[in-house]
Amino acid sequence: MFFYIKLTQTTVRQFTVSHHREKEFCLEVAARENSFNHNALSLGDSMGNTTEELHRRIEELKEEVILDFMGMLRIPVLAPELGGKGEWERATYLLGILRKYGFTDEEIEVVEAPDSRVPEGTRPNILVRIKGGRERAVWIITHMDVVPSGNPELWDSSPFEPEIRDGKIFARGSEDNGQEMFASLLAARALKESGLRPEWSIVLAMVADEEVGSKHGMKYLLDNGHMASDSLYIVPDHGVEDGLKIEIAEKSSLWLKYTVKGKQTHASTPNSGLNAHFIGANLIVSLIPYLRQKYDARDELFSPSISTFEVTRKEENVPNINTIPGEDIFYTDFRVMPGYSLNEMVEDVRGFCKGFCRGMGADVEVGVETMHQAPPPTRMDATVVKLLSAAIESVTGKRPDPEGIGGGTCAAVLRDANLNAVVWSTEDHMAHDSNEYAWLKNIVQDAKIYASLFFTQTY
């Protein structure tokens, strides 16, 4: 009953929580109270008191903030190219949440990126600014959009009806990227209510369009002068289970489209045509091992420590079974060690495919869908790396390590512009999976890490 009252009093957008689920939630919270690990802080006295105060507030506020998080997960959000209407409905909900948490109009800015494909004509990016002792700001950047939920039969519960089971919230977008959005909101709300002035100025950015390339999100903010060159950027959109890896480098990414051209005919008379699907399938099983063998550089900073070459999407060729397809279209996704030139790799792939298909009497076109040459990594001694490491250590008692990943987060966009960005969070790699979930304990622990970071003075 307690939670029911709290929910109806505070929620901005009306939504219903079944009695059954509410009870389950209360049980989860109670179980967590007993098991949550309160780590000793390894910070100085006054700072230790400040962060202890914030951590106590985080514990007090967590149930309500988690319910607000579940409210957001009920609002579907997809980019127009994925069949959606953009982020405005979620953004409106979040703006209501921010006002409820005490943020003023002066602290909240909505940057609208024009996009005629969505009903409102713009894509919203929300910036929340909290003034600190220093002008220099720490940004925590999360994205509002999600990927499609995929086949509903692969889900144990509805992807847009969040459920709490075994200490986790199950829903599309729960881990990617709502978990850290609400961890940062939980920390910022605790800070706001404490009335304390943080060491650093803080910017929480909730951006649009991350899942399809960030044109109306991070890139728009960057191109329109919203990001300062001396700010410190944290993009919590990837991480490991214990939260002890800080990503400072990404691989290059290359997405290619292959159109194999044969000759369509009846399936009973194959000699009068040329089966493009068969040739395409043969091409894949030759091309991929060729690339894996040739581009075999290894760097243990990255996980996995080699370049990856995967065939992914396949377009439908013919709708019926008794026709030999004259055209076959498929795609590959390569994540490549930064030392290789993607331009050279594209030429190499084209040459290989042309030669292979010619040998089978067919033609092929290889088109570039996405090409991103990895920027130089963020330095290990950059302020943002040291600051985040100190905050993680103060909460977990353990020192994190730097790492490199397969790429594709907002951080690469920032590094392209010579801004110091790191990617970090505590998560199980459920992004884009069916039965995606976020751990409640991760929301609380990462909120405590952000709160500690707000007051870390050392660097």
Ligand SMILES: [Zn+2]
């Ligand atoms: Zn993401």
